[in-house]
Structures are given as C-alpha cells and as structure tokens.
Amino acid sequence: MATTTQAPPARPPATSPDRRRRIAARPAAWVVWGVVVFFFLNLLGVVASVLVSSFGQRWFDTWLPDGYTTSWYARAWDEFALLQVIIVTLEVSVLVVGLSLVIGVPAAYALARRSFPGKRLIFLVFLLPILMPPITYGIPLATVLYKFGLAGHMSGVVLANLVPSVPFVILTMTPFIEQIDPRIESAARMCGAGLRTVFLRVLTPLLVPGILASAILVLVRTVGMFELTFLTAGPDSQTLVVALYYSMSASGIRAQQSVDAMAVIYTSMMLVLLVVALRYVNPTQLVAQVKDEPEH
Template identity: 30%
Template structure:
C-alpha cells in the first residue's frame, strides 16, 4: 500500500507540471492571436469610431462628442456620396461585362485547347500587374487626352478592364480547365454542336468560377483609385476619389464613412467568392 501511495504522490507533481506546461504553452499562442486580432480589427474599430465622432483630437484617446451629423452631410442632397456610389457601381458593372466578354473565350481557349504558348499567354496577362501603376496610368492619361477619352466613363472603364483582366482570365482559365472534357465530348457525340455543348454543358459547370472571377473584377474596379484619378478626375468622381479628397482635406469623418461604404460590398462579395471558388478550381491555375 505504501508503495502505491508513494507512486500516486509522485504522479501528482508530474501531472501538475504537465498541466502547468500546457497552460504556459498557450500563453505565447494567445499573445500572437491577440496581436493578429488587434492588427486586423484595430483599424476597423478606429474607422467605426471616426464615423460617429463629432470632435476628436490629440491627446484625447476617445472622441469628445459623438453624433451622426457627418452621416447627414455625406448623404444630404448637396453631398456627392450617392452620385459617387452610383458612378462607382456603374463603372464596376461595365468593367465586369467587358472583362468577362474577353475572359470567357480566352479562358476557354487557354483552359481546354492545347495551345503551344499557353504559359506565355497567361504570363502576358500579368504584365499590367508587374509594373508600377503610376507611370503606366500617367502615359495612358496622356494618350486618352489625345483621343478624347480622358475625363469620360469609357476611359475609366477601359483602364479598369486592363487592370482587372488578369483576375478574369486566370480564374476563367482555371474554371474551364476544372470541367471534365468528357462531358462536353459526350454531348457532342449525342448530336449537339460545338456551341450548344459549350452553352449547355461547359458554361454552367464553369459558372461558379466565372462568378468568382466577375466578383474579383467588380471589387478591383470598385476600389481602384490611381487609374480613376489620372483618367477620370475631375469629371468622373468615384467613391475612392471622394475618399481621397476627404482624407487629404483632413475631414476624417467623411473619409471614414466613405471607406465604410467601400468595405461593406467587399466583405459581402468575398464571402460569396469563398462559397463558389473551390479548391479544385484554384488548383488548375497555372497548369
């Protein structure tokens, strides 16, 4: 009995040490997770506070007064928030239409046909992302000014299409490559033509990836600032331009409200992308 008692007493410190070590092991994890959460949600919390701050200045940690007067100013009839929001959404929708009109045939050819320079063609679509945007847009603005496209919706849409085409083509290529080619061949063997097999079989199966591609292009266009500034300003005012104007003028309340308007569709659409863009589609990118 004494031996068993001694063994039990020796086991208790060991278990206690293991439990203490387990708890201590979670301390650095909790610290890292806390820092990550602060880095992600800290700026968002600051943004939300600015949207309801009436007076807030250094050295005060929190606003001195709260209210919604700046919301009323932003959405008043004399404000330009609604007009800028409508312009941004209209430009983004046109950008999606033009980008998908180019990306669907290009993605089908790159994803289903055995092209000799397929990898090189995909690499070409990355070129707009490989160079700094500022010098590219300055030269585009100069060219558009010569041909009468500067300060027009058409010019801004063309710039956005150029910038977002890489997402459209790469994701569309992966979406079409993920569709089993035997399904289309089976439709062809039963008498369907090439276009009907594409319309009734391949396109519906690739539609989730194409929807994700369109959402990426929409969000990219909605948040695009540099191209809109050099090509569209001052005649075409989008929400990012309004955000920049308010922030540069020190009106942080209006800038925060505008940023919140841009943040809501981004979060909503990213949840949709996570739903439709599957891992097997992503695995096809670059293959």
C-alpha cells in the same frame, strides 16, 4: 526451458535532437505570432479610431469624444454627393465585370483547349498586369486614353480597369475549363450541336461556379482599384475610392468627422463585398486548381 524477457526499448532522452529543435523553434514562433498580433492590434486601433470619430461630436485631447451623433453621415452623404458616386461605382463595376467575362471566358476556353507554341509566354503576359503595380502601366495607359479623348469619362475608366480584369478572368477560368472532360463536348458535337450551342448550353452551366467566382473577384478588385481609376476619371466618373481620396485631401476644408464617415461607408461596402466573395469563392480551391493545371 527458461524464457528470457526482453526489456522494453528505452525511451529517447528528453534532450533528443528533435526535442531540442522544437524547443529552439518556440521563441521564433512566439516572435512571429507577437508581430502578427501587434500588426492586427494596430490595424484594429486605426479602424476603431476612424469609426469612433465618424460618430463623435467633438474630440480633442481626450480618449473618447464629448458626445455621439449620426449627423456626420448625413452631411457626408450631401457634401460628397455619395448617391451619385455610388451609382457611378456600381455602373463602372458592372460594365467591367460584364466585359471581362465576355472577353475572358472565351479566351480562357481557347487557352484551355488548344496547345500551340508560345502558350506559356501568353500566360506570362497575362500575369504581368496582375503582378505589376498598376501605376507602372497606368500612366502610359492614361496618356494614350487622353490622346484619343477617352479618359475623363466613364469609358476611359472602364477601359483602364479592363487591363488587369480580363487577364484575371482568364487565369481564373482556365483551370475550371480544364477540369471539364473534353469528351462531354465531343458527345454534344456528335449529337449535332455546334460550337456556339456547346459553349452556351453544355459548358456554361458547368462553368457557373467559376464564372461566379471570377465575377465576384473582379467586382471587389474594381471597387478597390484606385490608381487606374484616379488616372482616368473625370468629375462625373469618380468611383467611391477616388472620391474618398479627394475628400481626404480636402480635410482641412470639411470636418474630419465627415471625412471619417465617408471612409466608414467605403470600408463597409468593401467588407460586404469581401464577405460575399468568401461566401462563394474559396481561395484555397483556386490555388489548388492552379497547381493542378496540366502541362501542355
């Protein structure tokens, strides 16, 4: 009996629809990557020019300064009273982080463990200070704070920064709390633990990663917050970003290299905070936790 050998299936032609789509998509991808590279090259050029200027002695109509020195950093430290400004920045940031955690973590626990009408509306209200530009609610907020004599002092700066920071902690901590099995709390209550003991000794150790993530993100946000701090700060309550703005507006009075040195100090501080934040916080995990939030 003769056996018939089947020919292997013919390969699809090189001009198949999928192949044509991939070829057609390549120019668009190259354009997108070209725009991205162009943007980052421009950003790198701006940062590099400020960095070089902060070390340059004289720089007029040449590619590089005539000489280099570190004296501009010492002048900026003295002229802008950077030690006091950094102390105020740290004080405001620590107070905002602490109060945001004290208020936001219990509120996140209530939202994660309780179901009630209007819960989604409350989440939407918490999203508004984060999604809206701070200047839109910063001006009426500053007006109220000035009316009660709180603005112009550190208390006003802290209260203004709490408006977006507390919702940020709540929205960050709620998925962390929802991932903890409620049966752990039930078992602790069966053993005689009260609500305070359950929260401090059972939940808090499990929530340390989320609390740390929220604290670092709020810290970065507070140090970089300009609008709310600018509207409510006084002469003795300016953070580093507000002091940098005032130094830039006085660039015709002070040397440009001194202003650039202050900008480098602020940028370095923000980079350190971002590196620390990325060391302990994975943004993709936060996004995944928000997507996996159960329906109520």
